[in-house]
Amino acid sequence: MNFLFYAGKRFLQVIPALFGISIAVFFLVHLIPGDPADIILGQTATPARSKVIHHMLGIDRPIIVQYFSFLNHLFHGSLGKSYVNNLSVTKLILGRLSATAFLMCGGILLSLLISVPLAILAASKEGATRDQVVRVIPIVGLGMPQVWVGIELILLLGLKVHWFPVSGFGDSFLQHIRSTFLPALSIAIGLSPILIRSLRASMLEILEADFVLTAKAKGIGKMRVTLSHVVRNAIIASVTVLGVNIAYLVGSTVIVERVFAIPATGSLMIDAIATRDYPIVQGVTLFFAIVVVIVNLLADLIHAALDPRVAL
Amino acid sequence: MSTTLIRGKSLTGRLKFKGNGSFYLGIGIISLLVIIAAAAPLISHYDPTGQDLLNTLVPPSRHHWLGTDQLGRDVFTRIIYGARIDLTIGFAAVLLPFILGTTLGLVSGWFGGWFDSLLMRIVDTTIAFPFYVLAIALVFIVGPGPKAIILAITLVGWVAYCRIIRAAVLVAKELDYVHAAKLSGLPTARILRKHLLPNVISQAIIFSMSDIVLSILAIVSLGYLGLGVPIPTAEWGSMIQEGQAYILQQWWIPTIPGVMVVITGFGLSLIGDGLVRRLNK
Numbered sequence: 001m002n003f004l005f006y007a008g009k010r011f012l013q014v015i016p017a018l019f020g021i022s023i024a025v026f027f028l029v030h031l032i033p034g035d036p037a038d039i040i041l042g043q044t045a046t047p048a049r050s051k052v053i054h055h056m057l058g059i060d061r062p063i064i065v066q067y068f069s070f071l072n073h074l075f076h077g078s079l080g081k082s083y084v085n086n087l088s089v090t091k092l093i094l095g096r097l098s099a100t101a102f103l104m105c106g107g108i109l110l111s112l113l114i115s116v117p118l119a120i121l122a123a124s125k126e127g128a129t130r131d132q133v134v135r136v137i138p139i140v141g142l143g144m145p146q147v148w149v150g151i152e153l154i155l156l157l158g159l160k161v162h163w164f165p166v167s168g169f170g171d172s173f174l175q176h177i178r179s180t181f182l183p184a185l186s187i188a189i190g191l192s193p194i195l196i197r198s199l200r201a202s203m204l205e206i207l208e209a210d211f212v213l214t215a216k217a218k219g220i221g222k223m224r225v226t227l228s229h230v231v232r233n234a235i236i237a238s239v240t241v242l243g244v245n246i247a248y249l250v251g252s253t254v255i256v257e258r259v260f261a262i263p264a265t266g267s268l269m270i271d272a273i274a275t276r277d278y279p280i281v282q283g284v285t286l287f288f289a290i291v292v293v294i295v296n297l298l299a300d301l302i303h304a305a306l307d308p309r310v311a312l
Numbered sequence: 313m314s315t316t317l318i319r320g321k322s323l324t325g326r327l328k329f330k331g332n333g334s335f336y337l338g339i340g341i342i343s344l345l346v347i348i349a350a351a352a353p354l355i356s357h358y359d360p361t362g363q364d365l366l367n368t369l370v371p372p373s374r375h376h377w378l379g380t381d382q383l384g385r386d387v388f389t390r391i392i393y394g395a396r397i398d399l400t401i402g403f404a405a406v407l408l409p410f411i412l413g414t415t416l417g418l419v420s421g422w423f424g425g426w427f428d429s430l431l432m433r434i435v436d437t438t439i440a441f442p443f444y445v446l447a448i449a450l451v452f453i454v455g456p457g458p459k460a461i462i463l464a465i466t467l468v469g470w471v472a473y474c475r476i477i478r479a480a481v482l483v484a485k486e487l488d489y490v491h492a493a494k495l496s497g498l499p500t501a502r503i504l505r506k507h508l509l510p511n512v513i514s515q516a517i518i519f520s521m522s523d524i525v526l527s528i529l530a531i532v533s534l535g536y537l538g539l540g541v542p543i544p545t546a547e548w549g550s551m552i553q554e555g556q557a558y559i560l561q562q563w564w565i566p567t568i569p570g571v572m573v574v575i576t577g578f579g580l581s582l583i584g585d586g587l588v589r590r591l592n593k
Binding site: 024 | 436437438439440441442443444445446448449452453522525528529532533536537539552553556560566569570574575576577578582
């Protein structure tokens with residue numbers, strides 16, 4: 001019951017966040033200097049034609065009316081149509097969703113596989129050599145540009161030993177996994193320095209917590225204490241830390257997909273810059289912000305499910 | 313004498329370093345990079361954008377320490393000139409969010425009330441936007457170049473400083489020295505500036521070290537995407553992008569600019585860690 005109450009409360013908090021995002025995206029795009037009619041008509045622009053376009057786009061109305069119309073369309077799942085090919089922006093985004101989902105899930109999975117064991121290893125003996133070694137990783141790793149990590153992975157694991165494809169997304173599920181492995185690894189290597197640092201701190205806190213001391217005092221083996229008491233809490237801590245850094249992770253997919261020429265949602269946006277296709281830029285910006293809010297919500301709900309104290 | 317008691321330990325007193333070798337190593341690395349960037353024209357007599365189409369993609373030699381790229385430009389020269397661009401924008405981009413975030417955090421934490429609530433809602437909205445997505449949207453609006461990068465970093469970056477300072481102010485404003493300053497009838501602006509700020513700013517300074525790293529990463533990543541500093545200016549990100557096509561023959565062309573970023577990040581992280589260790593003592 002407590003969990004349901006918490007979930008309901010947390011759902012309600014999403015509403016003002018989404019509202020804020022819609023305002024931010026709407027005004028961000030409406031700050032653009034220049035007339036969209038000129039972009040659509042190009043060389044053929046005349047005042048009369050521009051006026052028709054203004055009316056078609058609805059931008060001859062007061063800005064506040066435009067905002068509510070934008071909001072109304074949004075509620076019906078419509079993000080407008082591309083200026084270039086007149087396709088629905090929602091459909092364009094949905095068409096690229098699976099590639100983005102593969103990158104995000106792969107990135108999350110691999111960064112946990114890298115950072116959780118290292119954080120536990122480091123925290124298991126504070127100040128020991130292994131701790132010192134693990135602590136150097138974030139210091140060196142933080143400065144590694146993900147595009148660069150991607151290119152080095154292409155060189156070492158793609159071109160030298162041919163273990164993984166170096167570009168594209170493949171056609172089947174297994175090919176998708178193989179194709180997104182290196183990009184997901186680049187994302188994970190970029191994210192891990194941040195995760196390791198926070199997780200090590202949480203681990204140290206957990207290892208000094210009363211329940212761990214009690215378990216140790218009872219004479220329970222070190223291995224069992226680590227597995228049953230510490231790892232469970234480590235997972236909880238990872239969910240929280242991932243939730244905090246989810247915007248960073250989502251942003252990483254946008255640049256890394258470019259290195260590996262994967263046709264995911266970020267490329268849709270980057271390509272739209274050259275064609276001045278602003279319904280797409282607006283739609284994708286909104287889409288990514290909503291993804292962050294939803295993943296954050298999920299992280300909080302998982303956290304509450306694993307750790308009942310949160311819902312109290 | 314009485315003011316020193318009220319203010320507690322002064323900032324400079326706390327930033328004195330003893331036996332903090334890695335901090336000095338960090339300072340050394342960053343100073344060296346800055347000197348190399350500043351002295352670039354003295355170190356290399358090549359023009360970073362000067363093409364030599366008869367000598368493209370030549371391997372490292374006595375004349376070209378790191379060889380030349382696909383347009384015959386000296387790679388070593390481009391790397392040291394690139395340091396000028398990436399370091400300058402990297403440091404400059406952090407300045408504005410630092411000042412803006414610190415000021416807002418100080419005011420918001422001190423006064424609370426509706427301003428604080430409104431600001432926190434804006435913070436919640438801002439952190440929902442992935443940095444690179446917002447940066448790309450801003451490049452779309454203002455066009456590629458340092459302006460868009462600095463604007464994007466400012467729009468997103470102030471939030472971290474605001475939260476750090478606000479949290480520190482909420483704790484510090486209940487401490488005795490602040491109460492004492494209030495009771496002695498000092499004007500609020502003076503208390504904020506002279507008493508509170510020096511005591512809460514250290515965490516923000518520490519964070520700014522990794523923030524500079526992140527902003528350099530942003531410049532490099534946007535440069536890679538072709539949305540950063542326009543070519544042919546020597547910049548590490550666009551060098552990585554241009555070198556990607558030649559990676560099998562000339563792996564060092566895209567690799568070395570990345571190594572430069574790693575070295576910069578290493579130096580700044582060491583400084584940040586040194587500051588943490590010193591302040592936690």
